[in-house]
Amino acid sequence: MITGLIANLGNFGGKNDWLEYIVDRKLWVTETNCYWEEADPHPDSKEQ
């Protein structure tokens, strides 16, 4: 994702530190998707 973002951002606006900007953000990842599961919930990241 970060590689794709950097490729898209290039040096837009004369900003040459988009990479630093992106990697300085905290990256949050969802533990589960938004589709309600009818069976037991899928294993979380600890169990996988």
Added chain:
Amino acid sequence: MQVESQNAVDHFNGSVSWFYNFKHTFDWQGTWADDNDVDFVPMISGPWLWDESSKGKKYFFDEKWGSPLCTIEDVIDVLQDAKDMRSNGVEIKRLMGFNEMYNNPPPVDLTPQEAALYWRTLVQPAAIATELELVSPTLNAKTEGVTWFADFLKECYAERNNSQHPCNIELITEEIILI
């Protein structure tokens, strides 16, 4: 509350630090959140504010999505109400932006240009007023999500010196990616 719902959230005890539900407040998960020190992150999921009592949409960012129109005071009010609801629980510290705005063609979803406009005129100033950190619009790691988010950042950055409503990408402290 359904037993299945409680079982579902209990499954994540100890493995998550935040949760969201696409709304500004939640229904019953407060005890679970407090017991497990989990942050609730309110979300402005689209160009509208929710009416938490009726579960419908209450205010809209533009007439093409409905009426009445939303003001900055409306956004501040719903966020402050959300914070007040948690005054005796785990504090609300962040606000999450628009949800996966690349899944449907406009006007169902927001273009990056529209999202950046509403971000700098409504979302960002309301977050500042309520002392909430900003979490980016949500995206997945696929091309459509990455491209939309990059374009959103460009639009925001391009308006960094706007005299009335400057957009500040530095205020986005977290990026969220969906799996």
